[in-house]
Amino acid sequence: MESSSMFCLFASIFFFIFLLILLIKFLTSKPSELPLPPGSLGWPYIGETFQLYSQNPNVFFASKVKRYGSIFKTHILGCPCVMISSPEAAKFVLVTRAHLFKPTFPPSKERMLGKQAIFFHQGDYHAKLRKLVLRAFMPEATKNIVPDVESLAKDTLKSWEGRLINTYLEMKTFTFNVALLSIFGKDEILYREDLKRCYYLLEKGYNSMPINLPGTLFNKAMKARKELAQILAKILSTRREMKHDYTDLLGSFMSEKEGLTDEQIADNIIGVIFAARDTTASVLTWILKYLGENPSVLQAVTEEQEAILKSKDNSGEEKVLSWEDTKKMPITSRVIQETLRIASILSFTFREAVEDVEYEGYLIPKGWKVMPLFRNIHHSPENFKEPEKFDPSRFEVAPKPNTFMPFGNGIHSCPGNELAKVEILVLLHHLSTKYRWSMVGAQNGIQYGPFPLPQNGLPIKLFLKT
Numbered sequence: 001m002e003s004s005s006m007f008c009l010f011a012s013i014f015f016f017i018f019l020l021i022l023l024i025k026f027l028t029s030k031p032s033e034l035p036l037p038p039g040s041l042g043w044p045y046i047g048e049t050f051q052l053y054s055q056n057p058n059v060f061f062a063s064k065v066k067r068y069g070s071i072f073k074t075h076i077l078g079c080p081c082v083m084i085s086s087p088e089a090a091k092f093v094l095v096t097r098a099h100l101f102k103p104t105f106p107p108s109k110e111r112m113l114g115k116q117a118i119f120f121h122q123g124d125y126h127a128k129l130r131k132l133v134l135r136a137f138m139p140e141a142t143k144n145i146v147p148d149v150e151s152l153a154k155d156t157l158k159s160w161e162g163r164l165i166n167t168y169l170e171m172k173t174f175t176f177n178v179a180l181l182s183i184f185g186k187d188e189i190l191y192r193e194d195l196k197r198c199y200y201l202l203e204k205g206y207n208s209m210p211i212n213l214p215g216t217l218f219n220k221a222m223k224a225r226k227e228l229a230q231i232l233a234k235i236l237s238t239r240r241e242m243k244h245d246y247t248d249l250l251g252s253f254m255s256e257k258e259g260l261t262d263e264q265i266a267d268n269i270i271g272v273i274f275a276a277r278d279t280t281a282s283v284l285t286w287i288l289k290y291l292g293e294n295p296s297v298l299q300a301v302t303e304e305q306e307a308i309l310k311s312k313d314n315s316g317e318e319k320v321l322s323w324e325d326t327k328k329m330p331i332t333s334r335v336i337q338e339t340l341r342i343a344s345i346l347s348f349t350f351r352e353a354v355e356d357v358e359y360e361g362y363l364i365p366k367g368w369k370v371m372p373l374f375r376n377i378h379h380s381p382e383n384f385k386e387p388e389k390f391d392p393s394r395f396e397v398a399p400k401p402n403t404f405m406p407f408g409n410g411i412h413s414c415p416g417n418e419l420a421k422v423e424i425l426v427l428l429h430h431l432s433t434k435y436r437w438s439m440v441g442a443q444n445g446i447q448y449g450p451f452p453l454p455q456n457g458l459p460i461k462l463f464l465k466t
Contacts (some may be wrong), residue, residue: 034363039064039072047075049209059434061085061347061376073361077106078210081369083348084359085376087383087402092359093351093372094410094443095402097123101351101370103412108210108218112225113274114267126411129268132258133415136182136249142419143323144247145181146426150321152177155425157435160462164440167288168457171281178423179276182416183269184235185248191235198228199273206274225270232266260265271417279345280420284427284449287335289454290390291432292439297335297392302432304331309433326425334392336424340406342390344375345451349408374405437462 042048052060052074061083064072070086084090093101104110110120118129135141156174176196180188180444205221212219239246239254246254249272253265260268292296308328312319348371357364364370379387381404384394407414414420431437437460445455 030219034358034361036365037071037073037362038068039074039083041075041080045078046080047080049076049078052076058375058379061373063460065376070120071362077108079106079366079369081371082362083371083373084363085373087400089359090372090374090377090405090409091402093370094349094405094412095248096411096437097357097446099413101355101358102356104350104352104369106210106350106369108208109206109209111150112221113271114207114225114263116261116264116267117271118268118276119271128258128410130415132252132255133249133268133272136247137416137419139323139418140277141247142422145185145321146321146326148177148181148186149423150426150430152181153423153430156215156427157430157462161435164459164461166457167460168281168285168453171430172277174427175277175280175284175423176273178280178419179273182276182419183272185246185251185303187235187248191231194231195228195273198224198231198242199270201227202228202270203274203278225249229263229266232269233262236262236265239452245420275414276416278451280423282453283336283339283344283420284424285453285458286345287339287424287428287432287461288437289439289443290342291335291460292460293443294390297390298432301332301335301428304306304329305429305432308347308421308429321426321429323422325429326422329425329429331392332425332428333421334395335428337395337404337406338390338392341378341384341404342388343452344378344406346406346408347452348373372405434465435462436465 005069006388035161040048042051062260064074064083065085070089071082071084074081074083084093099122103119105113105119113119118126118133121129137184152174156170156177160170177188177192180192180195184191194404201224202221205217205219205224208217208221210218212222235250236254245251250265252258253260253268303354308321308325309319311317351370351372353364353366353368353370355366357366377383380403381387383400402409407417440461442455447453447457
């Protein structure tokens with residue numbers, strides 16, 4: 001009888017402890033698993049890639065936001081993604097919680113650019129690369145190449161005189177040459193054609209699905225990428241034999257104290273060309289369209305640029321642009337800002353969650369891509385009054401924080417944005433003071449592939465002013 005009582009006592013104690021453990025576990029456990037954001041992942045593997053890249057991105061994003069809200073899931077370029085479309089969310093991902101979201105690209109781009117490129121890293125390695133890039137693009141370095149950028153701009157415009165041109169394709173050539181100038185200095189002319197041939201093959205595969213079978217765009221791009229790396233290896237070898245001091249970007253990368261491998265240098269050179277070329281060419285193409293459609297804005301830009309020439313005449317200065325001259329172009333600079341906003345060449349950027357992250361009650365799973373939608377933020381009437389109207393004067397007042405991010409935000413923002421502005425200003429100076437142009441064909445169409453562009457790359461005819 002006594003043993004039975006002891007058993008009941010022990011059973012009661014055990015049961016009490018068991019209930020206590022369950023209670024503690026209940027009180028200390030996380031809430032039930034968070035839901036994924038609303039949205040659709042589209043077709044298996046393909047996802048919604050074709051819907052995004054085959055139509056107006058405004059339509060794609062706006063329809064998603066209208067249906068699901070400011071955070072939703074999708075699947076593009078082989079990756080499950082969470083898209084966010086508010087300034088607060090963009091700041092969360094790019095600035096305040098940037099350590100939880102590493103910069104990344106779809107797998108096809110990562111393999112083509114190279115895994116050692118600055119875009120894909122955080123921490124000490126990223127900080128070192130950013131320092132090296134900024135060193136080559138800081139004002140002192142940029143000042144030294146303004147005359148060479150001006151020479152490229154003048155030669156480019158002269159080659160267009162009296163011709164019907166595809167503005168975007170011609171601007172791609174100009175921005176490619178400026179990119180090579182910033183990377184290789186005046187040596188770029190020695191390698192320009194070989195680098196151009198390989199890079200033009202590589203870029204055709206940037207937004208392809210990563211299917212490495214003979215005949216596919218991805219396969220051809222990877223072959224071109226391998227050849228491009230071989231050309232860069234020869235350039236590195238030649239420079240080491242010459243033993244000169246170089247102040248260009250390649251010289252910055254090659255500094256012995258930095259200890260970068262040839263593979264790391266090649267990946268980052270290819271990455272810089274990628275970052276510096278198509279986006280700037282797209283901006284320049286849109287600027288010509290908007291100036292052509294807004295005669296009063298073009299007149300204001302022209303008068304500002306002619307005033308710089310007149311000032312040089314009055315002071316007896318040589319009519320050569322300097323870096324200081326580019327700081328005397330506020331109207332032209334606002335035209336660039338408004339073009340960056342309304343065209344939103346970079347509709348979004350890619351990040352990847354390095355761990356499970358909770359945001360606004362939703363789960364962003366580890367490994368998923370996270371995409372702040374710059375285009376939606378730039379086109380929100382809450383951030384910009386009459387957002388579809390081209391109005392450079394809106395930038396006479398600074399925009400609200402985290403509402404204007406054409407170069408990204410935080411520690412991963414574009415380190416070459418000042419050079420991009422300088423090359424645009426230099427070309428617009430000579431374009432507005434020496435030339436007039438007329439747009440040819442339909443004016444309202446937009447094409448996507450992947451950047452939004454005026455239809456057919458904006459065909460124009462350029463003439464010298466009489």
